[in-house]
Amino acid sequence: MKSLITALVLSTALVAPSLALARPVTLTVNMADYGGPGAYLAVYVTDGSGAYAGSLWMAGGKSKYYKHLTDWSRLTGGDVAQVDGITGASVGSGRTLTLTMDLADALFDAGYTLHIDAAAEDMRDSPNEVAVPLTAAGAGAAVPGRRYIADFTYGF
């Protein structure tokens, strides 16, 4: 019995910290009525020094158009592998994109910034359409976009 309890305590002690290292986060992108076809969006994170930390989502499947997501393309060198497994369809005018993911706790209140670059066919590229610091206090607050995105919100 003692060994069973010991094993239980040990396993709990090992698992609990890993659960505390991540939290489910929902990203909501409400697109503006910009009147064009589906927009490509690159959702990515930079650290406190402005260096690229990683990508969270790519809306738009044709990598040959990623160059129009100019900041993301510059930071990653257009490396398609950065968005392997996290790529989906482009997002149309007036629509809403909702992403739910388990993000590392270390991203919040640590100087990281979430960025969204946007571009659409026959329209201007819009790098850094949204740039929002990742903080616990900022959760739930809508941040307006500049051209294609009406507003962006992240929440826990």
Place this chain on the structure above:
Amino acid sequence: MKLTFALLLMATTLGAGSAVFAAGQGLPLTPDPSLAPRTAPSAALTLIDDGDEGEGGWFWSLSHDDDDNGDDDDDCEDEHDGGNNCASGAASNAAKAGTAPPPNNGLFTDGTAPVVTSN
């Protein structure tokens, strides 16, 4: 002799008259100044019309890809590439969500993938 002289005089008169008419009212031999502003279209205008596939400018086009909500994964249909993407371009597209694990970039919890919905 008189007849020859008369014909020569007549031909000279007609020729001289034509020259005077051409100089005064006929077609000018120099370009009309009013046409000067009509220059050929610039290379920049041609590039914008071309869909800027080469230089990555502000405007781009994928004329056969007119869906608003995705389903844009066929690289072989685009005619602006100047080449065949069926062989190499399509293979370089990113793996779609659900077909490969997310990148190990330290942002995601290991083994979890984003769940996406779009209306």
